[in-house]
Amino acid sequence: MLPAKDGDVRHQPSQNSMMANPRKMDPIIPYFADVPCDKNGQRMWWAFLASSMVTFFGGLFIILLWRTVRYLWTVCCHCSTKKKDVQRVSSVEKKDITVVSEVGWMTSVKDWAGVMISAQTLTGRVLVVLVFILSIGALVIYFIDSSSPIESCPHFDKEFTLQIDMAFNIFFLLYFGLRFIAANDKLWFWLEVNSVVDFFTVPPVFVSVYLNRSWLGLRFLRALRLIQFSEILQFLNILKTSNSIKLVNLCSIFISTWLTAAGFIHLVENSGDPWENFQNFQQMSYWECVYLLMVTMSTVGYGDVYAKTTLGRLFMVFFILGGLAMFASYVPEIIELIGNRKKYGGSYSAVNGRxxxxxxxxxxxxxxxxxxxxxxxxxxxxxxxxxxxxxxxxxxxxxxxxxxxxxxxxxxxxxxxxxxxxxxxxxxxxxxxxxxxxxxxxxxxxxxxxxxxxxxxxxxxxxxxxxxxxxxxxxxxxxxxxxxxxxxxxxxDDAICLAELKLGFIAQSCLAQGLSTMLANLFSMRSYIKIEEDTWQKYYLEGVANEMYTEYLSSAFVGLSFPMVCELCYVKLKLLLIAIEYKSDQRESSTLINPGNHVKMQEGTLGFFIASDAKEVKRALYYCKACHDDISDPKRIKKCGCKRHKTAGSRRTRLACCFGCGEAEHGCSCMSRSTRSNMETPPCALPLSPTSVSDKSATLRTSKSNYNGYIKATMDVPAVQQSALSPKKKQRNGGMRTSPNCSPKTIRLLSMSRHEPVLIPSHDQMETMDDSVKRYDSTGMFHWCPSRDIEKVTLTRSEAAMTVLSGHVVVCIFGDVKSAVVGLRNLVMPLRASNFHYHELKHIVFVGSLEYLKREWETLHNFPKVSILPGTPLSRADLRAVNINLCDMCVILSANQTNIDDASLQDKECILASLNIKSMQFDDSIGLLQANSQGFTPPGMDRSSPENSPVHGLERQTSISTGANIPIITELVNDANVQFLDQDDDDDPDTELYLTQPFACGTAFAVSVLDSLMSATYFNDNILTLIRTLVTGGATPELEGLLAEENALRGGYSDTHTLANRDRCRVAQLALYDGPFAQLGEGGCYGDLFCKALKTYNMLCFGIYRLRDAHLSAPSQCTKRYVITNPPYEFELVPTDLIFCLMQFDHNAAQCRSTLSHSSHSSSKKSSSVHSISTKHTKSREPRDKPNRKYINTQNWRNKGSTHCLGILEMYRMKTGKKPDSLSFFSPKCTVDELKGHRYENTHTLTHTHTHTHMHMHGTHGIDAFSPKRVACLRFCF
CATH class of the missing domain: 3.40.50.720 (NAD(P)-binding Rossmann-like Domain)
Structure with a gap:
């Protein structure tokens, strides 16, 4: 046998096998010539394993021995203390010193060690994270060394990985000592997984240095440190949710178990079985073992890689049981957590500059x-x-x-x-x-x-x-x-209250029908839809394309009054300016809507414009008198480079001349020729009486800043210029806008130049300041009355039928005890605004469930002229009892917002009520109203009267014969249900709400149109202030604070401050059928009307309410109207048009107790209005002072409900059995006392009218003996 090569201590194969396959052995057995190894090929794996076993079991033995000794010592001490009770006190006192000192020293060390390894401190967190990182580093070193033989003889000085691993394990040893000191239970600490890992990884490293040998051994146990991965991420505040922690836990346990098991298979398969003298080994890389365990856990078992050793196969048997269970439970749960992970659970990354x-x-x-x-x-x-x-x-x-x-x-x-x-x-x-x-x-x-x-x-x-x-x-x-x-x-910060604005929009429609549609379109962004056909949709959609924008005014406007700037913007820039943000002397900002001439433009004034897009509004900012004076096309007005602040002052005088007085400058290029011809009128030559001159020295009016911009407008208007008109139209056009019964001195005072603002306190205001009656709330913004019990305002059906109501508002409300309150106070407050005089307030009648109205009454009991008829809006008897055919507006609301699967059924009650009213038929029993003779018409309605009011109405029709002509506005929850309101329209069910006929006509309103206020308020928070000013009647933060405290209006005594709050503009409708603008209604231009109304009466026009079929050449019986917003200058007018305008508060409307009412115009039947009384009849007022004359003073006929002269006609019919006709239906012999007596005989209720404080005819304050000469006023009452 050949000698073993240096560096290989593996069992050497036979010589024959080496000679047969010499190349095969070279890569298997590495050669280390410089390392002296055992020449006999003896393996030392047992030394490495023994070091770990001795450490583990030795320490375990010591811990158990220490616990046993301590237990025995404790038992012995306990027994001895029972026998020596006398000596216990002294011995304990002596031992306490040493025990306390020893315990204190041990406790301090233990606490120090606990702080060092605790994740609650920065040091502990750093140490824990460092240990984990080094453990992963040691595992990576194991992965590198796994490609080498299991046992080798490297040199420590030259092996870089061995040196790094040695350093890591020294750190682990120190950390193990800290953990041991800090542990409360040493036994459980010794058996922890992390301790076991240290036992089988740290000691073999020191043995390898001593023996100059390296054994791969159990270093794979470092993979078990991955189990702590979720804890480390929690320490770093990375994992915060339970799902993420659970997911990381499952993945770390699965991966650590997988890698650890692969390491054991790699060890036994590359070493072989000890009882086989390591002859049955097979060479497998670590990653092949990882692959083997994965296919084993997943029960796939391809068989390409398998265990050959007995130890490996035995391990695989047990691993299959545990691994299969883990794979079957962990993997699906991991997939579920990953699948259920929020798709949109990331974080937003902000973009610079956006x-x-x-x-x-x-x-x-x-x-x-x-x-x-x-x-x-x-x-x-x-x-x-x-x-x-x-x-x-x-x-x-x-x-x-x-x-x-x-x-x-x-x-x-x-x-x-x-x-x-x-x-x-x-x-x-x-x-x-x-x-x-x-x-x-x-x-x-x-x-x-x-x-x-x-x-x-x-x-x-x-x-x-x-x-x-x-x-x-x-x-x-x-x-x-x-x-x-x-x-x-x-x-x-803003709160957009949908109930407040929704009911506010509807309330304004009660004053000017169609206004809710116009305002909703103004505050919504709509694209222009061009229609070539001459239909009503064409003009409606042209107006829909207008929106509300804000822009700062050019310095060229500084010093000019608001009417001047408004006229210049409309004529020259094609922009409609309706309000400004004004800063008072106290530098307080307020939003002023159509202020008077006393308000001058300041530098940096913010204007509120109606235009089709934001680019057009830039003209107001870029306008320069020096550069843009000769430009006729407003699209060419761009930002110029001149220094406008130098030229603005020199041009301002000329510009004021152009727009300040009746004599326009002939050379002014900012107006068209037609405009100049209409404006070129001679100066006013009306002489001032001494009285008017003295009144001229009255206190000048000042604007006060408050939240909603309450307009402090003046009542000084110039005389109407009529030199260019025909004599007939001169006479019909009449004079200026005055109170119907103003004295001659008042009329002369009003004829002064509008550049001389004066304060004209009304008689009503002076009386209010003198008496101690609370007529308004504490803010002066709303009419107020002492609280009343609901029983006092509740009418039975018979009482309501006897109370002849007219010109009132009927509110049909669906609700019961369980319904949510809709907040009817928000509907009533705009109708009780203090910028109306008391006689102008429309009576409000609620028809609905009494139980529901009791819940709302707490917020309504301080408003005057409110009545309740318990019943249902679906009952025609209830509707006839409240004279719905004579009302100014019928409002249909529902509080039953229940969850219904079918969206079409959400508005079933409102739709049924609307169709029910439209299908009703009424008896035309008042025949005298059909007369249209000159003798029958009162002077205020006389088209030839020279003193007609600019705010004028259509003649009221006889009576409503069909419910289709009753003005109705219906609230809808579902926009698609608007198709069911009008049976004669051709609206598609998928048509957007603003394109439908009911919405365009102002007969339907949905809360969804208010969604646009969110974006409008974001881009400009002044928009919300403006709209709340227009629709709420004057709600202020002060008032909201009071309502938050008491949930009811608080009455207050009138003073100059609260009465000044009444002086704010309101929305009205200007009729072209008669009055000073009648000649413009016959084919005139809207721009001429705009300029004339603004210059003469300080009224700002902003839209038209036109009959739907007005564009047709053939006459039509349809009484439906639609809204046209901000028509162009050249827009042609027709006599039946009603003009939306912002009119000033009339200080003199209540100066005479015989004032007639101004009410909003109905689109279908009538409109009562303020009419001027000719000064030539002033002498006829003398008979009212005769003591022997008897007059009917309706103020003395008060009863609950509303009144109307219809009651007089009905009593005449009941008494004589004849229908009144012509002008002689009352005999001069019919005295007041006789008529009164007949009233009580027939128990027919005749109460004072909310539209007439006294009846007035040609200067008289009453109708004496109902002579035919004065009965003509009855027709006007209708």
């Missing part, structure tokens, strides 16, 4: 699509904002497809804003804002609001300075937001 917002709350396909459609609309400027949606439910396929279509600007993450970890994932601290969407269709609105409030609390708690815009369903829940310390509306 903002992002977080949208959360009610995330559905409908809410997200509506939000994105408006937020990313092309009419906005380039929106460089990324939208991050956060929701705890993963999106469905449709919503996921929507996100993918907008993947460049939209990201979705699964999580909850109530979890701070999820807020950190979406980088809420760097977000520009957080928007919270509400579920508008939930069954429990209060619970939904509570959820959103909790979201606000969570977000504000995480980052107090984040701007939050949230939707709220109920108005009373807004008060809870004020309890959040970091909630600050001054920093941009």
């Amino acid at each position: 903002k992002h917002i977080v949208v959360c709350g009610h995330i559905t396909l409908e809410s997200v699509s509506n939000f994105l459609k408006d937020f990313l609309h092309k009419d906005r400027d380039d929106v460089n904002v990324e939208i991050v949606f956060l929701h705890n439910i993963s999106p469905n396929l449709e919503l996921e497809a929507l996100f993918k279509r907008h993947f460049t600007q939209v990201e979705f993450y699964q999580g909850s804003v109530l979890n701070p970890h999820d807020l950190a994932r979406v980088k809420i601290e760097s977000a520009d804002a957080c928007l919270i969407l509400a579920n508008k269709y939930c069954a429990d609105p209060d619970a939904e609001d509570a959820s959103n409030i909790m979201r606000v609390i969570s977000i504000k708690n995480y980052h107090p300075k984040i701007r939050i815009i949230t939707q709220m369903l109920q108005y009373h829940n807004k008060a809870h937001l004020l309890n959040i310390p970091s909630w600050n509306w001054k920093e941009g």
Whole structure:
């Protein structure tokens, strides 16, 4: 036998086998000539294994021996203490010193060791992580050495891997000592897995240095350290969720077991069986063993690799049992955890230079699509904002497809804003804002609001300075937001209350029908749809393309009054300016809607414009008088390079001349020729009486800043210029806008130049300031009355039938005891705004369940002129009892928001009520209204009267003969149900709501149109202030604070401050049928009307309410109207048009107790309005002072409900049995006392009218003896 080669201590094969296959042995047996090994080929594996066994069992023996000795010592000491009770005290005192000192020393060392290895301290965490990393390093060294023979003779000085492994194991030994010292139970510590790993890996390294031998041995046990991988990641705060911890645990246990078992197979297969003298070994690499165990665990067993040794096969038998069980349980669970891992569970990565917002709350396909459609609309400027949606439910396929279509600007993450970890994932601290969407269709609105409030609390708690815009369903829940310390509306936090705005929109429609549609379209981003055919849709869609924008005004406007700037923007820039953000002397900002001439433009004034896109609004910023004066095309107005601040001052005087007075400058290029011809009128030559001159020295009006921009407009308007009109139109066009019964001195005072603002306190205001009656709430924004019990305002059907109601508002409400309250206060408050005089307030009658209305009454008992008829809106008897055919508006609401599977059934009650009313027929019993003679028409309605009011109405029709002509607005929950409201339209069921006929006509309203306010408020928080000012009637933070405290309005005594709050503009409708603008209604241009109304009456026109078939050449019986928003200058008017306008508060409307009412116009039948009384009849007022004359003073006929002169006509019919006709239906012999007596005989209720404080006719304040001469006013009452 040949001698063994140096470095190979393996059993040498025979000489024959070596000679037969010499090349085969060369790579198997390495040759180390410089290492002296055992010449006999003796293997030393047992020495390495013995070192580990001795260490483990030796230490275990010592621990058990120590425990036994300590136990015996304790037992012995316990027995001796019982026998020596007398000596125990002294001995204990002496031993306590040493015990305390020893325990203290041991405890301090133990605590020090515990701190060193504890992950609760930075040192402990660093040490734990370092041990784990070094363990993985030692395992990697094992993988490298596994390619070498199991036992070899390397030299320690030259073997780099052996030196590194030695250093690692020295560190492990020190760490083992620290763990041993810190362990409370040494026995359990000795049996821990990590301790066993150290026993079989650390001692063999020192033996290898001593013997100059290396044995691969059990170093594969270092793979068991992978079990601690999840703990290490938790120490580093990487793993935070239970699923991630569980997943890492399963994977680490599976992999460590797999690698450890592969290492054992590699050892026994490459060594052979000891009892076979290691002859049955086979050469296998470590990775082949890994492959063998995987196919074994998975029960595949290809058979290409298998164990040959007895030890290997025996191990495989037991491993199959455990490995198969582990594979069958761990692998499916790992796959499930990976599969269930949130697809959208990552973190948002912010992009430099790009903002992002977080949208959360009610995330559905409908809410997200509506939000994105408006937020990313092309009419906005380039929106460089990324939208991050956060929701705890993963999106469905449709919503996921929507996100993918907008993947460049939209990201979705699964999580909850109530979890701070999820807020950190979406980088809420760097977000520009957080928007919270509400579920508008939930069954429990209060619970939904509570959820959103909790979201606000969570977000504000995480980052107090984040701007939050949230939707709220109920108005009373807004008060809870004020309890959040970091909630600050001054920093941009806003709460969009859907109930407040929805009912506010509907309330404004009661004053000006169709306004809800116009406002909804203005605050929504709509694309222009071009229609070539001459249909009503063409003009409607042209207006729909307009939206509300804000832009700073150019310095060229500084110093000009608001009407001047407004006219210049409309004529020159083709922009409609409706409001500005004004800074007072105290530098407080307020939003002023159509202010008067006293408001001058300042540098950096922010304007609110109506335009088709944001690029057009830039004209107001770029406009320069020096550069753009000669430009006729507004599209050519671009940013110029001149220094406008130098030329603005010199040009301002000329510009003021062009727009300040009636004499326009002939050379002004900013107006068209037709405009100049209409404006070139001679100066006013109306002389001022001494009285008017003295009144001119009244206190100048000042604007006060408050939250909603309450307009402090002046009542100074110029005389109407009529030199260019025909004599007939001069007479018909009449004079200025005044109160119907103003005195001559008042009219002369109003004829002064509009550049001289004066304060004209009304008689009503002066009386209010003098008395101690609380007529308004403490803020002065709303009419107020002492609280009343609901029984006092509840009418029976018979009482309602006897109370002849007219010009009122009927609110049909569906609800019961279990229904959620809708907040009817938000509907009533705009109708009780203090910028209406008391006689102008429309009576409100609620028809519905009394049990439901009792729940709402707590918030309604302080509003005047409110009645309740218990019943159902589906009952025609109830509807006839409240004279629904004579109402100004019928509102249909539903509080029954129950979860119904079929979306079409959500609005079944409202649809049935609407169809029920439209199918009703009424008896036309008032024949005298059909008369249209000059003698019958009162002077206020006389088309030839020279003193007609600019805010004018159509003649009221006889009576409603069919319910189809009753003005109705119906609230819908589901937009698709709008198709059921009109049976004569051809709207497709898939048509968007704003394109349907009922919505365009203002007869349907859905809360979904308010979704656009979220994005509109984000881009400009002043938008929400503007819309709340327009629709709520004057809700302020002060008022919201009071309502949060008391949940009811508080009455207050009137003073100059509260009465000044009444002076704010309101929305009205201007009729072209008669009055000073009648000539423009016959083919005139809308732009001429706009300029004339603005210059003459300080009224700002912004839309048209036109008959649907007005464009047809043939006459049509259809009374439906539709909305046209911001028509162009050249738009042709027709006589039946109603113009939406912002009119100023009329200080003189209540100065005379005989004032007639101004009410909004109905699209189908009538409109009562303010009419001027000719000054030539002032002398006829003398008879009212005669003491022997008897007058009917309706103020003395008060009873609950509303009144109307129909009661007088009905009493005449009942008394005489004849139908009144012509002008002589009342005999002069019919005295007031006789009529009163007949009233009580027939128990027919005749109460004072809310539209007439006194009846007035040609200067008289009453109708004496009902003479035919004065009965004409009855026709106007209708």
